Amino acid sequence: xxxxxxxxxxxxxxxxxxxxxxxxxxxxxxxxxxxxxxxxxxxxxxxxxxxxxxxxxxxxxxxxxxxxxxxxxxxxxxxxxxxxxxxxxxxxxxxxxxxxxxxxxxxxxxxxxxxxxxxxxxxxxxxxxxxxxxxxxxxxxxxxxxxxxxxxxxxxxxxxxxxxxxxxxxxxxxxxxxxxxxxxxxxxxxxxxxxxx
Numbered sequence: 001x002x003x004x005x006x007x008x009x010x011x012x013x014x015x016x017x018x019x020x021x022x023x024x025x026x027x028x029x030x031x032x033x034x035x036x037x038x039x040x041x042x043x044x045x046x047x048x049x050x051x052x053x054x055x056x057x058x059x060x061x062x063x064x065x066x067x068x069x070x071x072x073x074x075x076x077x078x079x080x081x082x083x084x085x086x087x088x089x090x091x092x093x094x095x096x097x098x099x100x101x102x103x104x105x106x107x108x109x110x111x112x113x114x115x116x117x118x119x120x121x122x123x124x125x126x127x128x129x130x131x132x133x134x135x136x137x138x139x140x141x142x143x144x145x146x147x148x149x150x151x152x153x154x155x156x157x158x159x160x161x162x163x164x165x166x167x168x169x170x171x172x173x174x175x176x177x178x179x180x181x182x183x184x185x186x187x188x189x190x191x192x193x194x195x196x197x
Contacts, residue, residue: 002130002174003195005044006147007068007138010036011166012060018098022058022087026095029063036167036185037064041071043187044136044169049197051133052076054126056085056140064167065138072136084126088142089114105142106157116156119146127174134197144170151177171195 010033014021021027029037044050052074055065065079091112093099099111108115123146141163149159151172164170164183171181171191181191 002127002132003134003180004127004130004147004172004174005047005050005134005136005195006144006164006170006172007040007044007064007136008141008144008164008166008168008170009056009058009060009064009138010034010040010067014060015166020090020093020096020098022090022094024057025059028059033060033166034063034067037067038071040064040167040169040185041068043185044068045071045073046187046189046192047072047134047195048192049134050074051131051135052080053136053138054080054082054085055138056087056143057081057083058087058140061085061138061140065136068136068138074136075133082126084122085137085139085143087140088119116142116146116149116159119143120150123147124150130174134195147172148179151179 010029012027012029012033014027016030050072053065053069055061093111119142123143144163145159148162168183168185173180
């Protein structure tokens with residue numbers, strides 16, 4: 001049974017400064033983001049039998065995955081970087097301040113953004129290739145929203161901001177199309193017991 005613990009990276013300098021970035025090595029975690037990553041790692045250490053950690057190659061996600069790996073023992077020792085977990089393609093907005101207008105991400109043509117169907121396709125390819133195990137996946141809001149949209153047959157606007165805030169998790173049972181946790185930074189003992197293998 002494939003259960004995925006999706007983690008949105010901790011707060012980065014880009015988040016703190018309201019800058020949109022898909023750059024691989026820019027914008028590390030802030031001090032707050034590093035604490036969030038460490039705290040999530042401690043919470044996830046309650047869950048036993050995690051197979052592997054996968055991560056977006058973007059620095060803020062890699063740093064979060066590394067912090068989690070210091071707390072969580074996995075069967076596969078190396079963090080697996082995967083380009084399908086990248087931030088949404090930000091087109092003309094990459095490196096710019098987040099627009100003030102509501103709904104900017106729902107207008108991909110206007111800003112040259114990667115459209116949501118493209119994100120859904122790459123995330124479907126990623127989850128279809130996962131082992132039948134319990135895994136941690138560190139990525140960004142839109143890829144997590146895309147998986148939730150795939151599970152429940154939603155479009156971008158319907159999925160909205162279903163992806164978690166920085167430093168928070170969404171736990172999804174992909175076989176049963178079931179959300180086990182959403183936008184939380186804590187793992188209850190009851191949930192840890194259900195998930196442990």
